[in-house]
Amino acid sequence: MSSDEIASDKTAAENTASEKMNSEGAASGQKCGYVAIVGRPNVGKSTLLNKLLGQKISITSKKAQTTRHQILGVKTIDEVQYIYVDTPGIHKNERNSLNAVMNKAALSALNDADLIIVMIDRTRITEEDRMVLEAATASQRPVMLLINKIDELEDKTSLLPFIDELRKSFNFEGFVPISAMKGWQLDELEAEIAAYLPEGVHLFPDDQITDRSIRFLCAEILREKIMRQLGDEVPYGVAVEIEQWGQEGKTLHIGMIVWVEREGQRKILIGSKGDKLKRIGTDARRDIEHLTGSTVMLKTWVKVKSGWSNSARALKTLGYDER
Structure with a gap:
């Protein structure tokens, strides 16, 4: 053929x-x-x-x-x-x-x-x-x-x-x-x-509300807290990646890496004696617990990946694509 x-x-x-x-x-x-x-x-x-x-x-x-x-x-x-x-x-x-x-x-x-x-x-x-x-x-x-x-x-x-x-x-x-x-x-x-939707069977179960995973939503929650609590420059150089994820009984253990592009951004995000990052993490944990219905142990690390926002390979690794 x-x-x-x-x-x-x-x-x-x-x-x-x-x-x-x-x-x-x-x-x-x-x-x-x-x-x-x-x-x-x-x-x-x-x-x-x-x-x-x-x-x-x-x-x-x-x-x-x-x-x-x-x-x-x-x-x-x-x-x-x-x-x-x-x-x-x-x-x-x-x-x-x-x-x-x-x-x-x-x-x-x-x-x-x-x-x-x-x-x-x-x-x-x-x-x-x-x-x-x-x-x-x-x-x-x-x-x-x-x-x-x-x-x-x-x-x-x-x-x-x-x-x-x-x-x-x-x-x-x-x-x-x-x-x-x-x-x-x-x-x-x-x-x-x-009035504009075509006739056709439902493509998702009637009780489903998104196609995104819980992990994705949790990473987005942390990024939201960063966007809201920091100034104009740092949030645009930030990406969040989940490195650890595990359930032990009723407790969900999550470890996230916050990637920034410069050392100066890392210092701003962490804050004096880590107070800013701690406040961001506390706000994120509260929302993640509401989302997951679990007690959450959240750990965050801030690391530098220079030029990640202009690197096709880094963007793909961090989950950025045309979708």
């Missing part, structure tokens, strides 16, 4: 499987689809995902580019399964390889989405917002505009003229004004989203 015939048979098999899933879903009345949440850094994408799920799975902070990975959040309501994809903020200037990987992770989410949600901050449109809208509308997927932080918008009558102006440049299906932080309009948002 030739390679072309093999490829043809593979495509036919995939199409048959897809048709079977769709027919089964149609017969059962189920709907299921991927919803990519994209936007420039710090517009509230992770806050939105956590609010929609009613549980925190994506870390947040006031600093831009807190999210570095695609995070899947699964929500099943009766016959409808929403598969939300939280993404890193899309940014114009790629300072290093990590920034490039983050942009690729965000943009790759557009390819498989059944619906793309572009989040913006009230009626302020930046150059990066326009870059996101251009990428989303060029994907040939339906695009919905999400206007976040409307609780902070002084003149709400400015929304409609603002939207009319945007429609002159970008083709999107509709818009929903929300406040992700306060949970405003999220029921209305999900009703809008459901």
Whole structure:
């Protein structure tokens, strides 16, 4: 059999499987689809995902580019399964390889989405917002505009003229004004989203809320505490790696390495007599115990790996990829 015939048979098999899933879903009345949440850094994408799920799975902070990975959040309501994809903020200037990987992770989410949600901050449109809208509308997927932080918008009558102006440049299906932080309009948002999800069987168990492992979530919790408690420079040179993991009775023993790029960053993170690292670890342990339901013994070490954020090999080792 030739390679072309093999490829043809593979495509036919995939199409048959897809048709079977769709027919089964149609017969059962189920709907299921991927919803990519994209936007420039710090517009509230992770806050939105956590609010929609009613549980925190994506870390947040006031600093831009807190999210570095695609995070899947699964929500099943009766016959409808929403598969939300939280993404890193899309940014114009790629300072290093990590920034490039983050942009690729965000943009790759557009390819498989059944619906793309572009989040913006009230009626302020930046150059990066326009870059996101251009990428989303060029994907040939339906695009919905999400206007976040409307609780902070002084003149709400400015929304409609603002939207009319945007429609002159970008083709999107509709818009929903929300406040992700306060949970405003999220029921209305999900009703809008459901209309775009295809008929098909649920891809995840109805009680599953993410595809990420507990280990990944624990490492992210520690990174969140670092992002929140340190200044502007150090957090962007930080990566977290789990080195030890073991359960003894009701106690979970975790050892994490915090990688930084320079000795000066290591000293700042540790603090005087280790007080800053101790405070970060205490806050992280509390959240990890809540997540795992176990008593946690957490140990952290800070080590220097020069230039890790600009090294393809180091990024791969630390779990950074286009996903």
